[in-house]
Amino acid sequence: MAIGGITLTGVTRTFQVGDEEFHALDRVNLSIDRGAFVAVMGPSGSGKSTLANIIGGLDRPTAGSVVVEGEDLAKLGDAALSRFRNKAIGFVFQSFNLKGDSTSLENVMLPLTFARMRPKQRKARATACLERVGLGDRLHHLPNQLSGGQRQRVAIARALATEPALIIADEPTGNLDSARGAEIIAMLGALNADGVTLLVITHDSAVAGHADRVVEVVDGTVREGSAG
Amino acid sequence: MRFADYLLLTLRSLRRSRLRSFLTISAIVVGATGVTVMLTFVTSVKNFVTQQYVQTGQIDQIQVSETPNLTYSPTGSSNGPGPQGVGNTSTLTPALEAQIAALPHVTGVAAIAQGFGSQDLAYLSYGGHELNFNNLSAYEPDGVITPTLVAGRDLGPTDTANAILVSSDYADALGFKGSYAKLVGQTVELHTDTGYTGVGATLPSVLPPQSQCNPTQGPQPGSSGPTCGPTASLPAIDLPAVVVGVMSAASDHGVIYLPLSWAIAIGNTALPAGSGIVSCGPGTRQTCPDTGQNQGQNQGQNQGQNQSGQAPGSPQIVTWTTQTATQFLAQRGGYGSLIVKVDGTDHVAAVATSIDHLGVSAATGIDALNQQKQKANAIGLILGSLGLVALFIAALGVMNTMVMSVFERTREIGVMRALGARRSTIRRLFTFEATALGFFGGLFGVIIGSVFVLAAKNVISKSVKSGSLSGANFSVPIWLIVVVIAGTSAIGLLSGFFPARRAARLDPVEALRYE
Ligand SMILES: Nc1ncnc2c1ncn2[C@@H]1O[C@H](COP(=O)(O)OP(=O)(O)OP(=O)(O)O)[C@@H](O)[C@H]1O
Ligand SMILES: [Mg+2]
Numbered sequence: 182m183a184i185g186g187i188t189l190t191g192v193t194r195t196f197q198v199g200d201e202e203f204h205a206l207d208r209v210n211l212s213i214d215r216g217a218f219v220a221v222m223g224p225s226g227s228g229k230s231t232l233a234n235i236i237g238g239l240d241r242p243t244a245g246s247v248v249v250e251g252e253d254l255a256k257l258g259d260a261a262l263s264r265f266r267n268k269a270i271g272f273v274f275q276s277f278n279l280k281g282d283s284t285s286l287e288n289v290m291l292p293l294t295f296a297r298m299r300p301k302q303r304k305a306r307a308t309a310c311l312e313r314v315g316l317g318d319r320l321h322h323l324p325n326q327l328s329g330g331q332r333q334r335v336a337i338a339r340a341l342a343t344e345p346a347l348i349i350a351d352e353p354t355g356n357l358d359s360a361r362g363a364e365i366i367a368m369l370g371a372l373n374a375d376g377v378t379l380l381v382i383t384h385d386s387a388v389a390g391h392a393d394r395v396v397e398v399v400d401g402t403v404r405e406g407s408a409g
Numbered sequence: 410m411r412f413a414d415y416l417l418l419t420l421r422s423l424r425r426s427r428l429r430s431f432l433t434i435s436a437i438v439v440g441a442t443g444v445t446v447m448l449t450f451v452t453s454v455k456n457f458v459t460q461q462y463v464q465t466g467q468i469d470q471i472q473v474s475e476t477p478n479l480t481y482s483p484t485g486s487s488n489g490p491g492p493q494g495v496g497n498t499s500t501l502t503p504a505l506e507a508q509i510a511a512l513p514h515v516t517g518v519a520a521i522a523q524g525f526g527s528q529d530l531a532y533l534s535y536g537g538h539e540l541n542f543n544n545l546s547a548y549e550p551d552g553v554i555t556p557t558l559v560a561g562r563d564l565g566p567t568d569t570a571n572a573i574l575v576s577s578d579y580a581d582a583l584g585f586k587g588s589y590a591k592l593v594g595q596t597v598e599l600h601t602d603t604g605y606t607g608v609g610a611t612l613p614s615v616l617p618p619q620s621q622c623n624p625t626q627g628p629q630p631g632s633s634g635p636t637c638g639p640t641a642s643l644p645a646i647d648l649p650a651v652v653v654g655v656m657s658a659a660s661d662h663g664v665i666y667l668p669l670s671w672a673i674a675i676g677n678t679a680l681p682a683g684s685g686i687v688s689c690g691p692g693t694r695q696t697c698p699d700t701g702q703n704q705g706q707n708q709g710q711n712q713g714q715n716q717s718g719q720a721p722g723s724p725q726i727v728t729w730t731t732q733t734a735t736q737f738l739a740q741r742g743g744y745g746s747l748i749v750k751v752d753g754t755d756h757v758a759a760v761a762t763s764i765d766h767l768g769v770s771a772a773t774g775i776d777a778l779n780q781q782k783q784k785a786n787a788i789g790l791i792l793g794s795l796g797l798v799a800l801f802i803a804a805l806g807v808m809n810t811m812v813m814s815v816f817e818r819t820r821e822i823g824v825m826r827a828l829g830a831r832r833s834t835i836r837r838l839f840t841f842e843a844t845a846l847g848f849f850g851g852l853f854g855v856i857i858g859s860v861f862v863l864a865a866k867n868v869i870s871k872s873v874k875s876g877s878l879s880g881a882n883f884s885v886p887i888w889l890i891v892v893v894i895a896g897t898s899a900i901g902l903l904s905g906f907f908p909a910r911r912a913a914r915l916d917p918v919e920a921l922r923y924e
Contacts, residue, residue, distance in 0.1 A: 234668075239827055240917075278921070
């Protein structure tokens with residue numbers, strides 16, 4: 182377990198459903214090394230997204246401790262946790278989640294805006310990120326002027342913008358055809374090769390084949406899967 | 410996040426839902442326009458009234474009048490003893506005037522009299538025009554009373570007689586419309602009634618025969634010109650008067666002012682007493698010692714005693730007696746009113762109280778001004794509250810818009826949280842948006858309101874030529890612009906408070922899952 186990686190100890194996430202308690206995650210212990218490419222697999226409703234949200238600081242566990250990049254997330258208040266998400270985590274969603282009224286450039290600049298970066302630097306950084314995902318000629322396109330694959334590339338550029346240590350992609354290829362999906366996975370793989378820790382939730386075993394390690398989530402518990 | 414970024418994101422989201430933003434802002438515009446127009450009207454009227462009071466000096470003046478005595482007195486005296494022992498009546502006497510002038514902070518007192526002289530004067534003539542005396546008044550020209558002039562000068566201390574001020578409508582009637590300055594310096598004639606024995610009259614030592622009247626009915630003091638009696642046959646004369654100034658008809662309609670001393674000299678008519686033998690200087694105006702008791706009332710009796718052999722209708726030798734100004738004033742019940750000038754607006758109330766203690770009524774210009782202001786305020790309050798109701802409804806509109814906006818953008822809020830936005834950032838973003846709705850509503854409201862005011866100004870200046878508000882300056886004051894925009898912004902801010910808090914409290918995971 183390298184310092185700077187991810188360490189989950191006894192993480193439980195309980196939801197109140199009517200009168201009953203439902204354990205979406207049940208005493209999960211998990212360590213992920215810095216720079217690893219981990220594929221998270223498992224049946225629908227098993228708790229994959231819940232796990233990813235807890236690691237990303239979007240959700241808090243009901244019990245247990247989460248340490249990411251040396252930060253014990255339970256100890257962080259809203260401001261610090263938000264800052265942690267901004268600086269250390271890059272999220273990529275299945276449905277892209279771009280701001281429809283903003284251009285590619287503006288979408289990529291948004292996390293830098295929250296980081297209070299100066300406008301000039303912001304623009305330079307966002308442009309560089311978009312060039313890196315091959316969209317240097319689409320800076321001023323609105324999301325609805327882009328293809329699905331291009332949109333997801335904008336989302337990846339946005340996740341990259343603050344140079345996070347960890348990128349969490351929750352079914353990034355779910356809305357794309359297999360060729361576009363392969364491009365996205367290749368792109369994420371290239372980022373991982375540059376040292377970014379990568380956590381990809383996927384149903385696609387082909388995607389898992391690119392990963393160093395596969396983690397399987399079943400009924401809220403985690404076990405090591407068969408790596409591809 | 411930086412302020413400029415909040416601004417940018419806010420403008421973007423307002424633009425994204427253009428129609429909704431437009432409608433929400435429109436509701437605020439209605440209220441803001443109403444408030445702007447109404448408050449402009451009220452403040453303009455108040456400023457105009459205040460300005461008038463300040464310009465005419467009324468703001469530092471107190472008008473003193475008799476306190477009416479409502480107690481029945483069998484002796485028939487209308488004026489009982491003054492409560493503080495001012496003389497033996499509460500009339501406005503020269504003694505009271507001196508007493509008031511001696512009060513601290515009083516810089517001057519001027520007496521005003523109405524009716525002095527007008528009983529003896531018939532009409533004004535100049536260049537073939539003959540005009541009625543509509544409102545003939547007199548005041549002490551000691552600098553306290555300063556009529557608003559359009560030409561010439563005010564009456565001054567040296568104008569003891571043969572000088573008048575006329576209002577511009579008189580000047581118009583005399584053919585000087587538009588060239589009031591030419592009337593200044595002209596001499597007009599004040600034509601007296603027949604039988605006039607005031608200043609300037611030639612008093613004969615022998616009265617012509619008077620057969621048409623009962624000789625026991627002499628002219629009563631203070632009665633209007635003698636239509637019968639011993640002086641009835643004396644000829645009317647013309648008193649020359651130089652017009653020293655023309656007053657604005659906007660403040661003084663159909664008014665002619667005389668210097669008070671001249672008005673008293675005209676009104677204080679000499680009375681004949683038939684002596685038969687004795688005459689202390691025919692044609693002179695003096696009080697004869699040996700006939701001092703001989704007033705008009707007992708003239709018939711004198712006639713019977715001294716001239717028993719003389720048949721009625723034959724000429725009689727008379728002596729003329731005139732009262733002193735003080736006697737004349739006392740007999741006429743004192744001055745009409747006194748105008749007191751105080752050395753500062755702050756002292757007016759205290760001086761007015763001191764004057765009240767002298768047993769007379771003091772009305773201050775400030776009180777009158779405040780009454781007018783209160784009227785304007787009352788109108789403003791009614792109209793303004795209509796605007797406020799409109800603004801309140803607009804505030805509900807802002808709240809509704811913001812609640813909708815938060816619902817619609819729930820997923821976006823989740824994304825922003827994932828990208829590192831704090832709760833406070835989200836709250837500020839929505840608060841900013843609501844405030845912007847209010848701000849733009851206020852801004853456009855002020856602009857539209859100013860256009861209305863400008864249009865109304867043109868209408869008023871065209872339709873109300875000489876009305877009481879013709880001089881009012883209708884323009885939206887800067888402070889009102891600031892207040893309206895700040896007010897609507899504050900309304901937006903408050904209306905956005907709960908929706909923004911709701912947005913900030915959204916759980917990021919829930920928000921991201923929101924369809
Ligand atoms: N807010 C909630 N209240 C109640 N139950 C919840 C809530 N959020 C998630 N769950 C439950 O937790 C379980 C795990 O959900 P999660 O979204 O992590 O599943 P998942 O593994 O990502 O599934 P999928 O592959 O379909 O995305 C599900 O059974 C879901 O019903
Ligand atoms: Mg999921």
